[in-house]
Amino acid sequence: MAKLKIEDLEKITEEFKRKMTLREGAGRVKITVHLGTCGIAAGARKIMNSFMEEIEKSKATDIIMTTSGCAGLCSREPMATVEVIGNAPIKYVDLTIDKVKIIFDKHVMKGAFVQEYALSVGSEKIQ
């Protein structure tokens, strides 16, 4: 194995950054795709995959992508919640791959949420 140079430390860190951000739960943006039975039937996996592709393309390492269960509003699936840390989470409904691209570009990357696809601002209280 080659000897490490000081610059290599940064390279390794960048390479593993995405893994670590997820592990630390400390990204700038958190995207949650709701993968309940209803969501999966409505194509939530495709939505998740296209989010992942967008993340790959953008080369961003500060975005946490995760999944959760049914959000309770089965008729409006596929759904996803986008939370720019520090701001209220936004729930998007009736997603398509085209909508994902727009949401990713405008909300995730630039921080301005896309009103026309959004269901609500904020999330339920957890008891």
Place this chain on the structure above:
Amino acid sequence: MKPYTIQLMICAGTGCVSNQSFEIKEVLEKEIKKHNLQNEAMVVTTGCNGFCGAGPIMVVQPDGIFYQYLKVTDIPYLVEEHLVKGRPVKKFMYVPPKEEIPIPRMNKIPFFSGQTLVALRNRGMIDPEFIEDYIARGGYRALAKVLTTMSPDEVLKEIKKSGLRGRGGGGFPTGVKWETCKKIPGDRKFVICNADEGDPGAFMDRSIIEGDPHSVIEGMIIGAYAIENVREGYIYVRMEYPLAIKRFNIAVQQAKDNGLLGDNIFDTNFCFDIKVRRGAGAFVCGESTALMASIMGNPGEPRAKYIHTVEKGLYDCPTCLNNVETWANIPQIVLKGADWFTGIGTGDVTHDPWGGSKGTKVFSLAGKVNNTGLVEVPMGITLREIVFNVGGGIRDGKRFKAVQTGGPSGGFIPESLVDLPVDYDELTKVGSMMGSGGMVVLDENNCMVDMAKFFLRFTQDESCGKCVPCREGTKRMYDILYRITKGEGKEEDLDLLEELSNMIVESSLCALGGSAPNPVLTSLKYFREEYLTHVRDKKCPAKVCRELLTFSIDPEKCLENGHGCGVCEKNCPDGAIYGEKKNVHFIDSMKCGKCGVCFDVCKFGAITVE
């Protein structure tokens, strides 16, 4: 890197491994494959999380969902519920004592939220067998910083300023030790990492090594650079820590492969290498001179320290020996600066390195608390916070009696001192010591004489036998304590114990003998009444010393509740119980061997013990 959406951090410290965490990992991976989730979910083995009593433990990131007491058979259900359906499973979560609602998130559990992590900062976050994980969490940056921007003197100055004191127990200022070693002339010097953690019930060092071995290695390299003329380092790990040895060896090899150990580190002219040595399990080999003798292949015996090891240590060369936790603190101090470090802890170390205790300390919390395990807390935190907040209070609602700190060389701290701030000097003032960080919590069912006897039995067994006070003195002290617990103690014994203790402390060759009487001295100081009850009344208030107990049968309970069932009679090995079936039974105290079997087998609570 594949963009995973979920990471399952399964604890692979010794505690969890012995409860099958590797098997759990295998099943997890199988189940994940079965549900075709292998591109989304990643399983990572981490070092010890510290909550060892509740192992095996798994944390699901990014949400930090904490699962405990997992079994291999639970995994298929857990994967289906949490990973496939996205519903975290409540029945595997932590529920605080006396409550019913679980706390799902790790960082909301008081055991974890009450801690400050410096030496354990990577715990549960990295796979200790991957150097990349360590680097990605900021590892080897401190080394890069010192090699490119700081002179050895500047590094030393920073460590001195930080007020860091030895975490192995003595609390000697690390910077002062380095400086002394640096000043002694010599072109061959050594640094050693003392990982011969011998105190019963202590496992801080093991967990640091198992969870984050590179932090120790990085600290050692920085130390070698600061002291200068150090090209060789040794890590002395006890044989009883196979997993720690394995992970150290892997880490050293990785550091070598990546050029972080060896010649011309980071293309500078600084060269340094580390060898791992295994100890054969003698307690005394944690003592510096005995440890060095053992590395050199000689019997592990201490020598008189008219000349300190910083002057003449390993192979008669100046040697700087520090504990695992001390080394693990070094990279953080270098990266974040001495001022950050002095911001945590007690006292003022600007002029006097002994003036305070800075930073954090890792304790292994054991005994009668609800949450046992490994905790890292800032210096100066009170015992009350450790026992009742982090530790979750005393088990089964019993009364808190004392805390024993510092292992067999430490002392007992009674309930009246529970608001004592925990740092080196405060603990020494009350007769105990920081030691390596063992903390055993005792409740009303612990007998102090019996506890003192337990620790003395350990030290007299581990005494190497080289000097008379330690070899013979601790033996005699043990004999006296044994007599007291047998009911053959005399009142003069207490004075004799004190006299012997002081003599052993004064005249022993090394710190083993010098601190061995501490449990006796402190228990005599704070619990003299309990000793007196043993010798005068021949009774043990905590009902531990069996020879002093009297077993009898409550006739009412025996007849009314149990209808004279006779189970006690059948089970008594001494034939000391008499009675007709369906009638009251009796114990013949002359024949009674005080084994306690009758107490255990009686379902009606009719056996009374006094």
